[in-house]
Amino acid sequence: MGTSDTFKTATFSGENLTCRRGGRMVFAGLGFTIPTGGALVLRGPNGSGKTTLLRLMAGLARPTAGRLLWSGAALEDPEAHGRHLRFIGHLDAIKPAFTVRENLAFWVAFWGRDDGLIGRAMEAFGLAALADFPARLLSAGQRHRLALARLVASPAPLWLLDEPANALDDRSLGALTDTIAAHRARGGMVVLASHGADLASGGATLALDKFAPTDAAQWTDL
Amino acid sequence: MGTSDTFKTATFSGENLTCRRGGRMVFAGLGFTIPTGGALVLRGPNGSGKTTLLRLMAGLARPTAGRLLWSGAALEDPEAHGRHLRFIGHLDAIKPAFTVRENLAFWVAFWGRDDGLIGRAMEAFGLAALADFPARLLSAGQRHRLALARLVASPAPLWLLDEPANALDDRSLGALTDTIAAHRARGGMVVLASHGADLASGGATLALDKFAPTDAAQWTDL
C-alpha cells in the first residue's frame, strides 16, 4: 500500500472499559469512538491510566470488563487485531547491532508489507543520512525517531502512540505532527498519550482522570 | 544538611572540552562556567551531545581533551567529584521490589546523608500517598518523580538533569520548576538538558550544535 492510498473506512471504539491492574482499579466505565480519520488524545495526570489504556487498545492486555469494537464488531481475537494497528510505546524494539535501515527493513518484512516505503520513512523523520549507521550509536531522540519511522514504513490504519513527543527536538516534533496529519487525511486513526504538545489538531480529547473510580468502588470491588 | 541551609560558594566550569565517542567527534572546544546559584540549560537538536556532556560533567565519562574545574581547581579524581553532585539520567535506578520510601531511604543512606528529608522529598513530588507502594506498580511519570525526589532527599550542590521534564504532568512540572528555583536560591547549581519547557528561568543557555566539530578536524585526527 503506497502512502497515497487511503485506508478502508473503519471506526474503532470501546465500550464501558474497566481495567484493574495488580488488584487496583485504574479506570472504569470508559468509552470512546474514533471515526475514520479521527484522532484521540489521552490526557491525564501521571498514573491516570494512559499507558494501560493504550496497551488495552492494542490487545496486549485484556480489559477486566467492557469490550473493544472494530467497525462495530466486537474484537475477540487479539492476534487478528494486531493487523490493524501500530503501537509505539516506551520501549522502542530497536536492535542496536543493526543499522537504521536494517531495523526498519526487518519490521516491514515481518509485518508482510513490501519495502518500498522504507526510504520515505527515513526521510520523514530525518534519518536518511543515518541509514547505514548502527542503531547503537543513536542518541535518545534519534532512536525514538527510528521507532516512529515504522509508522510510515509499514502502514496500518490505527496508530497507538504513548507519549510520542518524548525526547524529540523541535524539527522532529514538526515532522511527527505532519505525519499524523497526513495519516488522518488518508483515513487513518490515531490515539496518542501526551502531556504537552498538541500533535493532532482537531482530535478529540479523553481526560482519563474523569474515569478514575471513586474510592468506594475500588474498595468494594474485588 | 537541612533544606534551609545554603551550600558553600562554589563554581563549576569546563574548559575546551572535546569528546569523541566510538571514534566520532561529538563536540569540540566547548567551555562553560556556572556560578553559585547558576543554571545552565543544554539545548540542541537530537544527537548534538547533551547526554554526552552531562555524563562528562558527572565524571562518568572522561573528555578526550579539556578539563573540568570545581571552584577553579581541576578535577582529577572522579570518585571525589561524585560527592558534589546528583545525576538523574534516562535510567532511574529504582528497585521495583522496594517501596517508594525504601527506594529513597537506600540512596540517602548510601550517600551518607541523614534521612530527615525523605518525607519532605516525597511531598515535593506528590509521592507521599504512594510511600508504601511498591515501585514496580508506578506509572512512567510516577517513577520519574521518584527518581527526581532523590534531589531533595539527599542534597548536593550540583544537579545534572537529563531531560527531566519527560513524562511529567503539568503539576509535577510545576513542582520541578519550584524545586530547581529553591535549590538555586540556596546556592545550588543546575545543569539540565531540555527540548521544551523552561525549567530554570534566568539560567544561561548552551546551544550544543555550535560546538560540532568541523569536518576537517574529524578527518585528520588519529
Place this chain on the structure above:
Amino acid sequence: MSAFTALLARDLHLALRQSADSFTVVAFFAIATVLFPFGVGPEAEVLARIAAGVLWVAALLAALLSLDRVFTVDFEDGSLDQLLLNGQSLTLMVLAKVAAHWLTTGVPLIIMSPVMAVTLQLPAEGYGVLVLALILGTPTVSLIGALGAALVLGSRRGGVLLSLLVLPLYIPVLIFGTAAVEAAITGMPSGPMLSVLAGLALIAVTLCPLGTAAALRQAAE
C-alpha cells in the same frame, strides 16, 4: 517474505553480526567438559566410563546458558510487544525463534562434540551414535528450553529459575541420549534409544511451541 522467514533470518543475521555468540556456547561446552577430568582425575578408564554422561550434561548446561536470552532481549527492548502484533499465529513465530536458536547453538555443539569426546577418551565406537543422538536430542533441548525461558520471562533471576524448571524436563533426553552411546560402546543396538529420542522430539515440537506462545502472551500483559 513471510513473518516466519523474516524472523528466522533476523535472528540468524543477529547471531552472525555478533559473531562471538555461537562461539561462546561451544566454548562453554568445551570448558565444562574439560573441567571434569580436573575434578575426577585423569585416569583413562574412569573417564571413558563417564564420558557419555559428562558430554550430555555439559551439552545440556551449555544449551541452558544460551537459552536464558532467547526471549529476554526481545522482551526488554519491546520487540516482543511488536512480535505479538503481527496479526499471525504466534506459535509460528515461536518456531522461528527456536529454529534460530538451534541453528546457532545446537549445530555448533553437535559439530564440536567429537572433539570433546576425544578429550574424555570416549571409545571410538561411540562417536557416530553420539552425534546422531545429539542431532535427535538437541532440538528437544531447544524446544523445552524456549518454553522455560518464556515462562520465567520478566521474573527476577530468570537464569537460575529457568534451570530449575527446565533441567528436570531434560532428564529423559539425558537418559536416552547417554544410553544410546553406552549401547553403541558395549556393542548393543542403539536403535531403540535413538527412536525414543526422535519420539521425544516429536512430542516437544507439537506441545512446546503452543505453551511457549501462551507464556509469551502472558508475559506481555
Place this chain on the structure above:
Amino acid sequence: MSAFTALLARDLHLALRQSADSFTVVAFFAIATVLFPFGVGPEAEVLARIAAGVLWVAALLAALLSLDRVFTVDFEDGSLDQLLLNGQSLTLMVLAKVAAHWLTTGVPLIIMSPVMAVTLQLPAEGYGVLVLALILGTPTVSLIGALGAALVLGSRRGGVLLSLLVLPLYIPVLIFGTAAVEAAITGMPSGPMLSVLAGLALIAVTLCPLGTAAALRQAAE
C-alpha cells in the same frame, strides 16, 4: 550508616524480598548433582569415585549461573551510575556486593553440600573436609566471578562469555578443592590443599576487587 553497610544491607534485603533467589541456586546445585547419576549410571563405586569432583563442578556451575546477575540489574536500571557517584572508594562497594553475593549463594550452598554428598555416596570421611574446602573456596569463586561479571557487563550474551572467562580461572580452586576431599577419603593429610585454597582466597581478595572496580568504571563510561 556507611555506604558499605548500606549497600550490603540493600542487597541482602533485596535477596530476602525476592526470596526465591538463593533457593534457586541451591536447587540448581541439587539438580545438576542429581543429573549425574542419570548420566553415569547408579553404580555406587563409580559414583563414589567421582563424587568429590562432581560436587565441586556442580557448585562452580551453580555459582556461575547466579553470578551472571550480580551487576547486570544495577547496570541496566542505572543504579550503577549512582553507585559510582558516591564520592567513596569503589573497591569497597565491590566488596559489599561480593559479600552479599557470597552470603546469599555461597553459604546456602555450603549448608546444602553434605546432603548432596550423601546422594553421590561420598565416603563419610570426606564430609568435614568437603565443607571446610567449600568454606575456603567459595569466597574465591564469588570474587573471581564478580570480576568476570563486571568485565562482561553490557556485552552481548554476557552469560556464556562469563563462563568462558571465569571457568578457566576456577580450575585451581577445583583442583585443590577436590584434592583435599580425596586426600581425606584416602586417609592422607588434606592440610596442604586447604592452605592452598586459603592462599588463593587471599590473592583473589586483594586483586579481584581492584580489577572489578576498574571494569565497572569502564562499563559506565
Place this chain on the structure above:
Amino acid sequence: MQEFFHMGGYAQWVWPVYGLAAVALVGMLVSTRRTLKSREREFENLKANRKGAP
C-alpha cells in the same frame, strides 16, 4: 635420505610438528597480508570517493 624422513622411528611425531608449525606461521602471514591489502584498497576507495564529493 630415507633415514632423514624416518627420524629414528619417530617420524609420525616429528613431521606433524614441523608441518603444523609451518601451516601456523604461513597462515598467520598470509591472512595478515590479505586483510592488510584489502583494507588498503578500501581506504583508497574511500579517499577517492571523498575527493569527488562536494
Place this chain on the structure above:
Amino acid sequence: MHRFANPTQFMRIANAIYPWAAGLCVLLFAAAIPIALVFSPPDYQQGDTVRIMYVHVSSAWLMMMIYGIIAANSAMFLIWRHPMANLMAKASAPMGAIFCALALITGMLWGKPMWGAFWVWDARLTSTLILFFLYLGYIALSDAFEDSERGDKAAAILALVGSVNIPIIHFSVEWWNTLHQPSIIKDGNMSVDPALRLPLFLMMGAFTMFYFAVLILRLRSELLAAKIRNARLSQVADASAPQPAE
C-alpha cells in the same frame, strides 16, 4: 614515551624496523631449519623426538613473551590511554593464541612418545591450558561489545589480571614436581647439550623476529581499519550534522 603514543611517529619507527625484522627472520629460519632437522644430533635419551623441542620451546617462549607484551601494553592503555598500546595488544592477541595452541599441540605430540600419553593433568600443562583460555577470553571479550572501545578496555583489564598466570607457568616445574622437563637454564649452567642449544636458540630467534615482522604488518592493518571506521563515521556525521536551528 609520548613519542610512541603518537601513531604516525610510532609507525615511522615500526616501518623502519620492518625490513630488518623480516630479513633477520628469513636468515634465522634458513639457518635454523637445516640444523634442527639434519645437522644436529639426536638426543641420547629422547632420540630424534628432541627435534620437536625446537618448535615446542620456541612456541612456548613466544606465547609467554606475547602475553607479557599484551599485559604491558594493556597497562599503558589503561593508565595513559595510549591508543597505540591498545593496538599493539589487540594485534598481538591472535598470534599469541596461535603460538599457545602450537605449544600445546607440539607438547602433546611430544608427550605421546615420551610419556605414553597425549595429556596429563600436571601443573605446567594445566597452567598453559589456562593461558590458552585467557587468550580466547581476551579475544572474545574484546569483540563482545557494541562499543569497541569498551571491549578494548575490558579485555585490557582481563589481560592484567590474567598475568598472574605467567610466573605460574614458568615456575610450575619447580613448585610442583611433575613429568614436564625442568628449565633449560638453571643457575647459569645449561642442562641441554650444547649441540642442541644452537638450533634451539636460532629457532627461538627466528620465531621472535617472525612475530615482530608480522606484528608490524598487523599494526598497519589495525590502523587502517581505525581510519576506515573514522572515515565512515565522519561521512555519516557530515550528512547528519546537527541541522541549523530554525
